[in-house]
Amino acid sequence: MGAHDEVGRTVISTSIDRLALGVHDGAAFVGRFFKEVARPPYHLREIIHQCYEVGYRTLPLITLTGLITGIVFTKQSRPSLAAFGATSWLPSLITIALIRSLAPLITALICAGKVGSSIGAELGSMKVTEQVEAMEVSAINPFKYLVVTRTLATTLMVPALTLYCGVVGLFGSFLNVRGNEAASLASFLKSGFSTIGFLDLGSSVVKAAVYGFSVGIIACYHGLRATSGTQGVGRAATASVVMSMFVIFVEEVLIVQVNVWLRGYGL
Amino acid sequence: MSVLPEPTAAPEREPVISIRGLQKSFGALSVLRDVDLEVRTEENLVVLGRSGSGKSVLIKIMVGLLQADAGEVVILGQSLVGLQRRPLDALRRRIGFSFQSSALYDSMSVGENLAFPLRMNMTDLRASEVNDRVRESLDEVGLVDSIGKMPSELSGGQRKRVGIARTLILRPEIMLYDEPTAGLDPVTSAEINELIRKVQTDYNTAAIIITHDLSCARATGDRVAMLLEGRVYRSGTFDEVFDTRDPLVTGFYDYNFIRESTP
Ligand SMILES: Nc1ncnc2c1ncn2[C@@H]1O[C@H](COP(=O)(O)OP(=O)(O)OP(=O)(O)O)[C@@H](O)[C@H]1O
Numbered sequence: 108m109g110a111h112d113e114v115g116r117t118v119i120s121t122s123i124d125r126l127a128l129g130v131h132d133g134a135a136f137v138g139r140f141f142k143e144v145a146r147p148p149y150h151l152r153e154i155i156h157q158c159y160e161v162g163y164r165t166l167p168l169i170t171l172t173g174l175i176t177g178i179v180f181t182k183q184s185r186p187s188l189a190a191f192g193a194t195s196w197l198p199s200l201i202t203i204a205l206i207r208s209l210a211p212l213i214t215a216l217i218c219a220g221k222v223g224s225s226i227g228a229e230l231g232s233m234k235v236t237e238q239v240e241a242m243e244v245s246a247i248n249p250f251k252y253l254v255v256t257r258t259l260a261t262t263l264m265v266p267a268l269t270l271y272c273g274v275v276g277l278f279g280s281f282l283n284v285r286g287n288e289a290a291s292l293a294s295f296l297k298s299g300f301s302t303i304g305f306l307d308l309g310s311s312v313v314k315a316a317v318y319g320f321s322v323g324i325i326a327c328y329h330g331l332r333a334t335s336g337t338q339g340v341g342r343a344a345t346a347s348v349v350m351s352m353f354v355i356f357v358e359e360v361l362i363v364q365v366n367v368w369l370r371g372y373g374l
Numbered sequence: 375m376s377v378l379p380e381p382t383a384a385p386e387r388e389p390v391i392s393i394r395g396l397q398k399s400f401g402a403l404s405v406l407r408d409v410d411l412e413v414r415t416e417e418n419l420v421v422l423g424r425s426g427s428g429k430s431v432l433i434k435i436m437v438g439l440l441q442a443d444a445g446e447v448v449i450l451g452q453s454l455v456g457l458q459r460r461p462l463d464a465l466r467r468r469i470g471f472s473f474q475s476s477a478l479y480d481s482m483s484v485g486e487n488l489a490f491p492l493r494m495n496m497t498d499l500r501a502s503e504v505n506d507r508v509r510e511s512l513d514e515v516g517l518v519d520s521i522g523k524m525p526s527e528l529s530g531g532q533r534k535r536v537g538i539a540r541t542l543i544l545r546p547e548i549m550l551y552d553e554p555t556a557g558l559d560p561v562t563s564a565e566i567n568e569l570i571r572k573v574q575t576d577y578n579t580a581a582i583i584i585t586h587d588l589s590c591a592r593a594t595g596d597r598v599a600m601l602l603e604g605r606v607y608r609s610g611t612f613d614e615v616f617d618t619r620d621p622l623v624t625g626f627y628d629y630n631f632i633r634e635s636t637p
């Protein structure tokens with residue numbers, strides 16, 4: 108039994124060690140981002156190119172998902188509101204739900220899936236085929252050129268895409284409302300935005316930026332740590348997606364808490 | 375251990391690379407135990423060694439991709455120990471590193487592969503100047519026609535040459551070749567050997583050529599050093615090194631000779 112205990116303890120302590128090591132490495136990686144982001148060169152061309160890549164990869168899926176979410180969510184909410192004779196609240200309900208949480212979450216998860224995996228795989232394959240080392244020996248800082256540019260791109264693009272997703276979602280909702288309640292676009296928007304404040308919009312954008320940062324930095328981290336051939340590349344891509352989705356949900360919970368506190372202070 | 379005297383005919387030149395007592399291990403695996411090497415101006419030194427003997431590790435230490443555990447590495451008068459990023463980068467610009475795997479950027483065309491390090495390091499260069507230098511470098515390796523191709527469209531030998539052209543574009547003073555002929559047929563290998571000699575005369579570079587291909591060693595090396603169990607076991611001219619009955623040396627020679635004569 109003593110030996111059994113000993114083994115159990117070793118297993119637990121090595122996994123705790125590994126977790127601590129992972130957290131430490133991850134924190135150092137994030138720290139390095141903030142150290143390097145402020146220093147020239149800025150690689151503007153590469154940042155713009157990466158922004159384009161993020162948008163190009165995700166726009167069709169975000170359009171489709173946003174539109175369908177708007178339509179379906181409206182359709183599903185109507186019966187409950189109708190029971191109270193309150194279908195006129197539909198636009199404001201949908202607007203709050205979309206802007207406060209659905210649009211940032213949908214956008215971030217789509218980006219985690221599509222952009223996170225592609226950055227993880229791209230940097231992973233550059234790592235295992237020595238392209239990262241090739242940059243280093245040509246006196247090019249791969250952290251600046253690869254990590255900083257991609258992370259900035261996702262940090263900028265996820266908020267922009269979130270706003271786009273919100274607009275598309277509202278349009279979907281409007282299509283459904285017009286079909287059922289024959290509302291005009293102007294009255295739909297007016298009643299929708301009457302309940303939404305600057306804090307809602309602002310916190311959504313900030314939230315989306317945090318998600319975008321997480322997707323970018325996590326994918327770069329896993330990509331640059333890839334080892335041992337094609338298998339390692341696949342693992343890096345998968346790990347990027349799983350890890351960033353997990354982190355996004357944790358952040359969602361934390362940010363909602365912070366929002367509740369802020370509202371409590373009457374902001 | 376038998377280190378032969380330097381050939382007396384060669385004039386004394388100053389060393390551009392000097393390595394003393396270099397040690398490197400990975401965990402319990404001791405790869406380099408005590409390596410001493412010297413390369414002089416415009417000299418090609420071939421480092422021979424079996425697979426896994428730490429040849430790649432050796433030249434990766436020379437460009438700061440790996441850190442030595444102990445020992446002294448002085449390149450172009452600069453010690454690599456504790457060198458900060460900025461001076462290390464300045465030194466790296468003077469060294470060309472040709473990777474075992476070529477390591478071409480596979481998202482860029484051949485031309486962009488060459489232009490990239492140039493644009494990143496010489497930001498004041500005009501587009502037309504970049505273009506001229508890309509063409510000049512590709513011309514050196516005989517691949518100007520491939521300027522618009524993607525790396526995936528190239529053969530192994532062509533990739534090697536583009537890799538070499540990419541290092542030449544910064545006009546290095548030292549070239550480091552990691553297995554330049556590995557995986558190539560004898561004819562292509564001979565072309566690469568010729569190219570290595572051509573670079574030496576056209577750019578007046580000193581070079582270290584890592585290989586386990588003896589015909590490459592003979593064709594490209596002014597001097598040969600044989601790595602065995604983490605040390606330089608024997609060094610001298612090619613003929614001096616292999617003029618011996620030492621089974622550890624002749625075994626290497628026979629093995630390669632047999633391999634070459636069987637297609
Ligand atoms: N980054 C690393 N981490 C751990 N071990 C390493 C690392 N790099 C190299 N090694 C080990 O060091 C030893 C020497 O590797 P190296 O790549 O230098 O061999 P080599 O002489 O270049 O062989 P080859 O002719 O096959 O290229 C190998 O056993 C390898 O597993």
Ligand SMILES: [Mg+2]
Nearest residue numbers: 429430474552
């Ligand atoms: Mg090697």
